[in-house]
Amino acid sequence: MASAPEIDSATDPMATFRGEARAWLAANFPPELKGKENPMSAVDGPDEASDAERRWKAAMGDKGWGVPTWPSQYGGGGLSRAEARVLQEEMARAGAWNPIGGMGVMMFGPTLLEYGSEAQKAEHIPAIVRGEVRWCQGYSEPNAGSDLANIQTSAIDAGDHYIVNGQKTWTSGGQWADKCFALVRTDKGHKHAGISFLLIDMDAPGVETKPIRLISGQSPFCETFFADVKVAKANLVGAEGQGWEIGTRLLQHERSSLSGGGSASRLFAGTPLGQMALDYRGADDAGRLSDADLRLRIVRHEMDVRAFALTLRRAALESKSNAGPSATSSIMKNVGARITQDRAELAIEVMGMQGLGWEGEGFSEDELAQTRTWLWGKAVSIYGGSTEIQNNVIAKRILGMTEAK
Amino acid sequence: MAILSEDQTMLRDMAREWADNEAPVAAFRKTRDAAPPEGYDAALWQAQAEMGWAGVLVPEAHGGAGMGFLSLGLVLEQLGRNLVASPLAATAAATSALMLGGSQAQQAEWLPRIAAGEIVATLAIDDGPHFAPDRIATRVEAGQLTGTKAFVAEGDSATLFVVAATDGLYLVSGEQGVTRNTRKLADARSHAEIVFTDAPAQKLTEGGEQLLRQVTDRAAAATAAEMLGMAESAFAQVNDYLKQRVQFGQPLSTFQALQHRMARMFTELELMRSAVEGALEAIDAKRSDVDQAVSLAKAIAGDTLNLVSREMVQLYGGVGMTDEYDAGFYLKRARVLEAMWGNAAWHRERFAKLNGY
Numbered sequence: 001m002a003s004a005p006e007i008d009s010a011t012d013p014m015a016t017f018r019g020e021a022r023a024w025l026a027a028n029f030p031p032e033l034k035g036k037e038n039p040m041s042a043v044d045g046p047d048e049a050s051d052a053e054r055r056w057k058a059a060m061g062d063k064g065w066g067v068p069t070w071p072s073q074y075g076g077g078g079l080s081r082a083e084a085r086v087l088q089e090e091m092a093r094a095g096a097w098n099p100i101g102g103m104g105v106m107m108f109g110p111t112l113l114e115y116g117s118e119a120q121k122a123e124h125i126p127a128i129v130r131g132e133v134r135w136c137q138g139y140s141e142p143n144a145g146s147d148l149a150n151i152q153t154s155a156i157d158a159g160d161h162y163i164v165n166g167q168k169t170w171t172s173g174g175q176w177a178d179k180c181f182a183l184v185r186t187d188k189g190h191k192h193a194g195i196s197f198l199l200i201d202m203d204a205p206g207v208e209t210k211p212i213r214l215i216s217g218q219s220p221f222c223e224t225f226f227a228d229v230k231v232a233k234a235n236l237v238g239a240e241g242q243g244w245e246i247g248t249r250l251l252q253h254e255r256s257s258l259s260g261g262g263s264a265s266r267l268f269a270g271t272p273l274g275q276m277a278l279d280y281r282g283a284d285d286a287g288r289l290s291d292a293d294l295r296l297r298i299v300r301h302e303m304d305v306r307a308f309a310l311t312l313r314r315a316a317l318e319s320k321s322n323a324g325p326s327a328t329s330s331i332m333k334n335v336g337a338r339i340t341q342d343r344a345e346l347a348i349e350v351m352g353m354q355g356l357g358w359e360g361e362g363f364s365e366d367e368l369a370q371t372r373t374w375l376w377g378k379a380v381s382i383y384g385g386s387t388e389i390q391n392n393v394i395a396k397r398i399l400g401m402t403e404a405k
Numbered sequence: 406m407a408i409l410s411e412d413q414t415m416l417r418d419m420a421r422e423w424a425d426n427e428a429p430v431a432a433f434r435k436t437r438d439a440a441p442p443e444g445y446d447a448a449l450w451q452a453q454a455e456m457g458w459a460g461v462l463v464p465e466a467h468g469g470a471g472m473g474f475l476s477l478g479l480v481l482e483q484l485g486r487n488l489v490a491s492p493l494a495a496t497a498a499a500t501s502a503l504m505l506g507g508s509q510a511q512q513a514e515w516l517p518r519i520a521a522g523e524i525v526a527t528l529a530i531d532d533g534p535h536f537a538p539d540r541i542a543t544r545v546e547a548g549q550l551t552g553t554k555a556f557v558a559e560g561d562s563a564t565l566f567v568v569a570a571t572d573g574l575y576l577v578s579g580e581q582g583v584t585r586n587t588r589k590l591a592d593a594r595s596h597a598e599i600v601f602t603d604a605p606a607q608k609l610t611e612g613g614e615q616l617l618r619q620v621t622d623r624a625a626a627a628t629a630a631e632m633l634g635m636a637e638s639a640f641a642q643v644n645d646y647l648k649q650r651v652q653f654g655q656p657l658s659t660f661q662a663l664q665h666r667m668a669r670m671f672t673e674l675e676l677m678r679s680a681v682e683g684a685l686e687a688i689d690a691k692r693s694d695v696d697q698a699v700s701l702a703k704a705i706a707g708d709t710l711n712l713v714s715r716e717m718v719q720l721y722g723g724v725g726m727t728d729e730y731d732a733g734f735y736l737k738r739a740r741v742l743e744a745m746w747g748n749a750a751w752h753r754e755r756f757a758k759l760n761g762y
Contacts, residue, residue, distance in 0.1 A: 274760050299756050303705060303756065395665065
């Protein structure tokens, strides 16, 4: 095994912290987990963790480094951005990955830190930091998807609590979640101003979930039904009627996490399409991919990927201001969705019938996975605000296009 | 925007301010109407040279600023925004040929004069109307160069040519054995067919076999920077126009169909900026994949400027077709720059080859 390069305190201003991070990782990251990143970390799935995975999650949870920049008073890492970057570098060096994820980390936590009461933060943030509570998102309804302000799920004031009735849909991981952050209607008279942001226990009496089977054959989503569910008023975040503001702020966090969150390297994972195409389709006498039209479409796609990676890098370098997610996250989300879908379409085309296998004999694991990836990928331009909704955001917030003369 | 040094920020701000105050699109219109033989406003070029732009690439030892390609790109972007008719891009491309391939004596002879803005230099590469650096018939015998070069940028005024011959790049001064035939293109800028007849030529002996490719890559990157400025400005003008133009009782900017076209274009512009800056930075960092970075930048710049310039005319509607409005200027210049140093198709083809498929 190669020995670790020396940390040079003369040239590295972060040398002290780097040394601390490196030593802690060496002591706590189980080497057998190297590179075995939990693919479900983005959306908390069923828990089938090994002993080593559980130990690693507990260690990171106690240290708060799964959410390195969150305040330490709630169990977060309390690190500066510079320290968090060093931690990331050292984790990459060690082949370690972050076991703390899910919607609590990506969306709900940052929003609660901004809008929650002291008591709410003290109750919920530490559990998110340790990855102990799984959150799901109660936003969309059958008649309120892109037109989110049209939600009808009602929360009626009943003194010290609300009575919640209605139906949510597309609740990712709802069947596994412990709690739900939901948009509910507390006032029928006002469209936007009648919406509140409420935290609901998924095991409360009257809450029911029903998985939705997708075209890919998978069921990561649920319909969630609320029938006379009692929710204490202490679980209202912000003021009654402030839900739209809080909810849209959360969507900004969602968008930036959906855009790839700056990890462009993920886009380059797997066999390059050009190579895959040569393997499946063969080359002409000049060594070029034999299907000239396909070849050029692959080039266009690969160029898109590189330009996107450069853009993510540029955005990361430029965001020195420490500001949270902004309207540019809409651009990233749209390009990320386009790239994901283009790649999947090209991949199944490259494979021909081999790329359309559903199950059983005659297909490699990669080929079967490609079918599901292609179908699942149709969701990325729909969820988290469709491409059309993001274009509205770009036009209005960045380009100022609603302005009258 | 790439992360800039303090010097680069100053350079960019100065260029932007100067272009907006001294060389708005109205200045280009005036030059077009006056049609000076050199194709640009000599006083404006003098002012650019005095600000040191002609020497941005030139090393300090030869009287320049030695600031590199990202810096050059910042200036060209600002010039592109206002369609400034400037021989800077052509001169800078020739400068990079001297820096990569020139002997010490050649550099000492020419670079100080370039940095001082005394001469306009240019590349003379293509024999025909398409970028085809592998199909060159121009030949040199006993130090004398003979051949015809098509559509040489700034060919009407250049006094130093970097000429591609079958066995490499040569320096030819504009004095002897050089005939210029003006070719008027849609963009109203200087392009000329240059006929070299036994013109005295000095070979650029350094730089090896890759010299021609490296030089044209740098020319392509500089061109892409100018295209970035054009696309940005064209887009901003359309956006302003849509907010002012009232139809059906409301500003056009309130129509969702138009908002989505603009949002899509804006997204492409973000990718274009990343690709162009990526190429300029790759050149400055002397990275080994400059060719891929440049093909990425030039192909995306070509596609995006093509889109924006077409949409500019369309979204302006009828007035976009009139000479009185500026939209046509952007459309006409765009196609010329798209074709220069390899169009999008050429660069996609090379990108595929470089990636082994």
